[in-house]
Amino acid sequence: MAVDVTAEGTDKLFTYLVPRSLAGRLTPGQWVRVPFGGRRLVGLYVGPAERPPEGVALKEIAGLLPDIPPIPAPLVQLARWTADRYLSTFPAALRLLLPTEARRQEVRTLTITNYRLNVDDVEALVSELRRRAPRQAELLAYMARVGGEAERAQVLADLGESIAGPIRVALEKGWLTAGRVARRRDPFADEHVEPAPPPVLTPEQEQALASIRQELIAPPAFRQPVLVHGVTGSGKTELYLRAIALVREMGKNAICLVPEISLTPQMIQRFRARFGGDVAVLHSALSAGERFDEWQRIRRGEVSIVVGARSAVFAPFENVGLIIIDEEHEQSYKQEAPPPAYHAREVAAERARLEGALLVLGSATPALESFHLAQTGVYRLVSLGHRIDNRPLPPxxxxxxxxxxxxxxxxxxxxxxxxxxxxxxxxxxxxxxxxxxxGYNTFIMCRSCGEAIQCVHCAVALTYHLGDDHLACHYCGYTAPVPLVCPSCGSDKIRHLGAxxxxxxxxxxxxxxxxxxxxxxxxxxxxxxxxxxxxxxxxxxxxxxxxxxxxxxxxxxxxxxxxxxxxxxxxxxxxxxxxxxxxxxxxxxxxxxxxxxxxxxxxxxxxxxxxxxxxxxxxxxxxxxxxxxxxxxxRQELDYPPFAHMIHLVISGEDEAAVAATAQNVHRVLAEGGFGGQILGPAPAPLAKLRGKYRYHLVLKGPDVRAMAAEVKACFAAARGKWRASRSVSLSVDVDPVSIL
Ligand SMILES: Nc1ncnc2c1ncn2[C@@H]1O[C@H](COP(=O)(O)OP(=O)(O)OP(=O)(O)O)[C@@H](O)[C@H]1O
Ligand SMILES: [Zn+2]
Ligand SMILES: [Zn+2]
Missing domain, CATH: 3.40.50.300 (P-loop containing nucleotide triphosphate hydrolases)
Known part of the structure; x- marks a missing residue:
């Protein structure tokens, strides 16, 4: 069975026959060439088909792509788990394994294309073209601005996909030449980091490290995840660095997840000062090309440590010995869109289980779920109760x-x-x-009728921004000038409230x-x-x-x-x-x-x-x-997490009646389809309207999340799409939501 992961639109797996020449030579994660609708496409082999489709003449896999290193097989398994757990399709989960750039570059062209400006007097040419071919002029001016050389991916990212046409023309005219990139783009090229010797650990840190060491050397079946509950400034980051040094000595790789926003140069420098060039960094501030290169370095085994945001939990390592999640309570570890809406903490736990790695979670304020698991003996609790140098916590x-x-x-x-x-x-x-x-004011209210001025697309009050003197919606980005009179009652008694x-x-x-x-x-x-x-x-x-x-x-x-x-x-x-x-x-x-x-x-x-x-x-x-x-x-009294799991279903659309009717149908599909847990709703969601769409929701509750997910899937499969009151209504599913607004 193979799937073309480049086709964003397809959420289907395709089945092929394995030719005799490849018998016994295919392992999940390998790249293959397959015939597809008269073309040849690159696909990812994910495993044997559960049920070969009937009545279709299957085609054969055309061959292997031995030059592209395969995706490690446990990651293919992890994607399957993620799809089941979070109710997404398997191909959608597979996409998490490849950065966008890898899909584009590797699967389609297998090279990184680089353009070089080849014009003597750019200014003259740009001004000549400005009238006649403004996009062409824009492209050449851009190339000059970035120093005469840029990667295709970057040009497309900065100027939009539609610049592809002007690029073609520029290549024909000889204004640009194309080539391949030889050197890797190093996001730290102009930063020199002094190596820093590790400090002497405090007795508390020593003890914590000893516990982590014990778990690292324990046989996988007896290995317990570690929850480090350390007050702010207690030296948790130092502890992570030591734990990483330990797995490195064991010849294994480490992944350290940190919230996107705390992936600051300060944080990255601490890793680089300790481990030098052995660290790859994955986060959204890197250019597409840089991210692709970091990803390649990980996959080729050129580094043994990855520091990254949420998606780095899918880093293409083999032989992972340790996964650390710093600030594990952080909401940003949960993906919202696109599906699967996974939680990196849960995925990390599963990856650790699959690969026999140790999971270490750290926080000054652990998520209730995590601390509960420590209290019930699932996690091993390690405490750092004091700040470094016994500095007091601030009153x-x-x-x-x-x-x-x-x-x-x-x-x-x-x-x-x-x-x-x-x-x-x-x-x-x-x-x-x-x-x-x-913003400046959090809302603007009419003193005569009491109405707050709302976004026209969302059931949300608009915020006043002083900088550009306008009202803005923080959900959809709609902006409007400040009205002189109340849009509801016409009164001019408008007050700015909230800071x-x-x-x-x-x-x-x-x-x-x-x-x-x-x-x-x-x-x-x-x-x-x-x-x-x-x-x-x-x-x-x-x-x-x-x-x-x-x-x-x-x-x-x-x-x-x-x-x-x-x-x-x-x-x-x-x-x-x-x-x-x-x-x-x-x-x-x-x-x-x-x-x-x-x-x-x-x-x-x-x-x-x-x-x-x-x-x-x-x-x-x-x-x-x-x-x-x-x-x-x-939480126990109200049967909320961690005592129950939830699945949040949001039905949305521009036609409120259709949305309400669909929500009722969804309720019926579940209730009559034999869903075993509790069904709350349907009701209008707290954010009742967003980006012009009305929103209704249902909350499902039950003790066993895998069973709930499987039941929901079965109920919808049995209903065969008949629950939708109108084609314009859409349903989104969030398993273990971090917010039910
Ligand atoms: N054993 C040690 N000896 C001396 N200094 C240390 C030691 N361990 C950590 N530090 C320093 O103490 C400061 C706080 O440590 P760190 O940032 O690791 O704490 P933290 O627990 O991760 O904090 P927070 O959760 O608040 O971000 C840092 O400047 C760090 O370099
Ligand atoms: Zn009014
Ligand atoms: Zn809005």
Whole structure:
């Protein structure tokens, strides 16, 4: 059975006969050439067919592609598991094994095409072409700008796929020449990293490492995954580096997953300083070509360590000995789209099982699911209870913003926070201000009718952005000018309410005109490299206060920071989602952990309208155990994860009646089809309209997720597509969702 993974549209596997010449020579993961509709295509052999199709004349596999190294067979198995577990098709899961670039380059052309500019006077030619052939002019100007040489993939990525035509013309005219790339694109080419000798471990780190070593050398059947619960600044990263050194000595490879956003130059440098060129890095800020090269280095065995974001769990290693997941509680380990909507933690556990590797999870605020597994003896729990050098965790003050209002303070900063800022700034120390909302105002409301101004495509309030003076939807990107009168009732009594990071930055600058403020959120980091540049300025103390969204909460290790302020902790607390308390606890604990990591002690001020909330109180005490004890009771009472698994079904479409009818049909398909778990809904989803589409949802609950997934699949297969009230309605399936909005 073979599949052409280049065809994005096909979600089918195709069956071929194995010719006698190949009998016994095919292993899953091998590349083959197959006849397909009069053409020859490259396909991936995934294994023998379960049921050969009947009544079709099968064609034979034409041959092997011995020059392309195969995909390791366990990864093909992992893809199959992922498809079953997350209710996607097998081909969709197979695509996770190959970076886009590999599919394009390797499968179609097997080479990397490179273009070189071959024009003496580019400026003259560009201005001559500008009128007549603007895209041609754009292409040549681009080539000149990037230094006369670029890869095809990069040109297409930067100028759009439609530039392929102008490229062809330029090649014909001789303005461009094509060639192959010989050297690898090294994302670190202009960075020199000094090798750094490892520090002497603290006794706690020693003990933790000893536990990891025990598990590494245990026979696979007795090997227990390790959960490292280490407070912020306790040296978890150092522990990972040591564990990686151990597996390397054993001659095996290691994968270390970190959240995309904490894959900072600072983090990468720590790995490079320890392991030099033996590290490959996979993350989305790399160009397509760079990512392809890193992927190739991994597959050819030129490195033994990969540091990467979520998708690096599918890194094409053979012989994996260790998979580490840093900040394992992070939501970004869950893929949202396209399907399969997998969770890297679960996939890593399965990969570790398949390959006999050790799984190590680390966090200061473990996911409830993970800590529960440690408590029930599935995971081995390792604790780092102290910061390096016994630095104290910063004291946290909860400030009641209702009191501030009563005392006549209408500012977004409490008196306590202003006082702390005064002290920090006059001592020339640094501060971080966190608010999980970007923009200037979070919504605009009419005082006459009470309506908030909403996006025309989504059931979501629009946010005011001062920078470009407009309203924006944070879900679909719709923008609109600020209306002078209420669109509902025509009143001109329009009020701006709620603060976002832009407003925090402005108020801060008004209060302290000479203080250097930088803001880090989606709006200021769109440009490649912007994120790293802001962090560098902060590290070099060219910035006194860093204002930001959750981008600034994790992994940052800046010894100069002595004050952390949470401008409003309530934003995540009020979401209609059962994980709201957990998320708030994690955010506040993590951001608080950025204070006092150097010689000088830190402190944290958390502003809130709900100072009595249990999650905030536990965060203020840095007390994970207290938070866990309370939250796990709530989860058990309501039968939420980790006591049950969920499958979230969202039905969406532009015609609300069709959406509602389909949701009813889906309910019937499951109820009458013998689905064994609980079925909640259908009901309009909390985000009832998104990008012009109405959304209804159902939540399925049950103890055994594999059984639930199999039942759902069987129910839908039996219904043969008859549940859809209209072809324009679509269904998305999310197994073990991280959010049910
Ligand atoms: N044994 C050690 N001796 C001296 N310094 C150490 C040691 N271990 C780690 N450090 C340093 O202590 C600081 C904090 O360590 P690290 O960043 O690994 O902590 P962490 O637990 O990963 O933190 P967080 O979860 O808050 O990101 C770093 O600057 C690191 O270089
Ligand atoms: Zn109104
Ligand atoms: Zn919108």
């Amino acid at each position: 946290v003050t909860l400030v009641d913003m209702r009191e501030e209002l009563r005392a006549g303070n209408r500012s977004i900063f409490s008196r306590a926070l202003v006082e702390a800022l005064d002290q920090t700034l006059s001592a020339r120390e640094q501060a971080i201000l966190f608010l999980n909302r970007r 976002g990071t832009e407003r925090v930055e402005q108020e801060l600058q008004r209060l302290y005109p000479h203080v250097r403020v930088a803001r880090m959120d989606v709006d200021t980091t769109r440009r490649k490299g912007a994120h790293a540049a802001i962090l560098k300025r902060f590290a070099d103390h060219e910035v006194d206060v860093l204002v930001g969204t959750q981008m600034i909460t994790k992994g940052l290790d800046f010894p100069g920071v002595t004050l952390v302020g949470v401008v409003l902790a309530d934003t995540s607390l009020n979401l209609p989602d059962f994980r709201a308390a957990e998320r708030t606890f994690q955010l506040v604990t993590q951001v608080a952990g950025r204070a006092g990591r150097g010689d000088r002690p830190g402190r944290v001020i958390v502003q809130t309208y709900q100072p009595d909330h249990a999650a905030l109180q536990a965060a203020a005490e840095h007390d994970y155990h207290r938070f866990f004890a309370e939250e796990i009771r709530f």
